[in-house]
Amino acid sequence: MFNVTRKTRSLFFFLALGVTFYALIRLQPEGYKPPKRSFYIHDVNDGGEFVLHDDNLGIRMFAIVGSAWQSLSHQSVVTLCTQGNLDYMGNLPYLGSRWKGPMSIAIYVPGIDWDLTRMFVEHLNHCYPEMVSRTNYQLLPFPNSAPFSPKPDCRSSKQVLKEILSHRTAKHEEFIANDSYPYNIMRNVARDGVLTSFILMSDVDHVPNENIFDTLEDFIRQERILYGKKRAYVIPQYELNRTKGATIPRDKSELLELKRRNLSGTMYEEFFPQFQHCIKTKLWETINGTNESAEPGLAMQVNFSFSCEMTLVHKATDPYFDERFRGYGCDRFSQMLELYAAKFRFDVFTSLFFVHLGRKGLQDTKGHKPKKLAELRQNQKRMVTFIEDLNEKYQVNTCQMIGKDRAWMGVDVPWTVLHICPSITRPNQTQH
Template sequence: MRGACLPGNRCLGRGPLALIVIGALALGELIGLLVINRIDPSPAPGSSPPSSPQQRRVDSAVPVDEEVTPAGGARGVHILDLLARRTPFKFDEDAIELDASRKYKIARSFLSPDAEFGSPDAGEVCLATQSSLDRLHTLVELAQLWNGPLSLAVFVANAAQFQALRAYLALLRSCSEPVRANVRVDLVFPVGVNVTRAVPWSTRGGGGGPEFSCSNHASLLRTLHTSGGARVVRGNVKQMLYPQNHLRNVARDGCSPQKHFFVVDIDVMPKPGLWDELSDFLASANSGRRLPCAKCVFVVPTYEAREMAPVPRTKRELLAMVRRREARPFHEKSFVFNQYATNHAAWEALPHSEDGLHAAYRVQRYEFFYEPFYVAGKEVPRYDERFVGYGFTRNTQVYETHAAGFEFWVLDEAFALHRGMQNHRAKGYWRERQNTLNQRKLAGFKRDVKRKYLVTAAKTTLPPATKPPLL
């Protein structure tokens, strides 16, 4: 396996080859990037190839008085910095937005895909997701499986995380065709933090900078996340909160050229080919196929399996995993109400369909803690940004969608798989505290929903103020 840059005196191979490649990079030639091992860009089974790429923007070249080195230095350029410079990031201080609370800044289109969202080749639906730096290793698989427009909102807490994010995204974009073609990235960061401040790469342990290649990009991410000041200490509620709902809304906005969006967490993997199937299903509705309701959202049943389990290609393969107890409904053991209303038993019993997706049945027993992953149009309510950190972030949006009169319909052949089994475990004081603080905001949220939609008290009843589960 060839590494692009290794600690010590090795970089981009050995002997004459290294000198040739380093010389090429120093002259500003992109050919130097080709020595990095490629992640297989072939689409997942059942999915279509990416849309036609656009012309890529080229960032600034390396100054002529700098040289490419494994570790950088006073005059040197670290190869990760060079890779980031060759990536069309956009960070315009004059275009930065403030969120409604004025606590966060938003850099839209921080990284744009080669393919154009909203084009005839982009289908009917865009996947929207959000992440912090430490969870980004799942992006490559997510982009490969989805293989369509994907909007990602990333939260960075400081300059070290910002620099690490640029380096990691640059590597993924160089390595993965689905990432390069289809992934748009927006950035969210705290007000008052100068994320563009230069931070030297850590030389902890006598290395010369992080080791990386395409095949071990997850290892690079772990190194980047723990080096310098990239780690965020999560000691108590006064530490920096993760603004999940702000990020979900930003990711939704990134999908805006598309007619529909599918909001998932970054560790939830769609069935291979789901983008194609959803696009066909939604396009047929636009061309005259009658939907079961005027205000529909479409639930994608979600299961969970061990971290490294392969994503099943078909519903039959998924059901075989369920029979072998290798997969089960998402949160079935940790908090059953999270997905209970989907009625996985009814979904598993549906007859197999060979002619695409269908809205099989309506969710009948909605409960407040229901948190399905679903496909919807732009008219559904946004995520309420008063809920910051952990607790009551997704279920309040589902609740408002229900109060607004939308019906939840379960799709027959669609599914998604969460990476990792969810079991009962202690969440720690910091997460308990955030959950409790968010619960205190429920009464005001209830009043606002009731006033906004003029619905009955029965429909807006919330659970009693007991200790909530950790969601």
């Protein structure tokens, strides 16, 4: 365990995940479901650095806990969860500047990235103490590295990160590029570091509108009946044309002004319109106040559509992400499909949104790389067995539900759905 100063222990709570012997994930048999992790963060009133053990998986996790995280979690009802590897950590200051509540962040740290990740953690600790004080990070595995004290550097986090990443070797870069990122394991680890009743799961390169934490706190506290309901709440996702200087909008009016000037658009709308189709963003953009037919703070009910991926707010006890999905494709959607099979209702917030920082511009729509295509096809095969498991778990016919509901969505059925559910026909076909 690191020897840390009182100042460091009181400043930040950092939760990051790396996987012990990374092959542990890559070499599991198809359909493998790991046992629930046995470590959990508790009794950390003053924050600090801890080593947590998981006897089931034979791993050790290094956790850094912010001084205000536990008390703030007990005062709040919702925590923002996110995950990523070192390459995306430069987005954290943007995220932390908008989200003012507790955060749980899982960072993927394969052993070769350990020292570089610690360097950037020290940068955050020194330059963003308020954000770090209410944040929970975990790094796994814990390699017993010697502590170090890099020179404080509070320039742009993006620039600091770029210089840190320059220390990667060519072999290091090849490992990162060829590995299949464990998205759903990371999301679940971030969830395990939550003390509140509700969670908001987002990606680390997504930034919300201002005052989102206060808005969600007020909404959930006023809607106490939600605690006993199968409900999930949707936040639309947009992206910016940053090549033309678009800045992150503070509220919905600024977002719509950027859209009018062709500086923002629905996420992935050019090359994968199904991604946000179920949210009906064109209708959402016209609703300024509460829709008369919806509950206060909500614009409308969202109707599930296969391949539609939503940023959700829901109870922390709701279904986790299925960890059989690794790499690109079907990973986040797997949880939404399970919520659908469990007959959850989805409603979209009137004024909340996220902006994706990952792409450089609205026209950045290059095709998938061979590695992503290979991961997608493998996950599509996993989706077949996943649907079978859902049918057994909830005693439903998931394909039949999709076939019934998709017709009035006005969107064609992706070929992936036809492969997984061959009984579903396209709109211009007749079922025999």
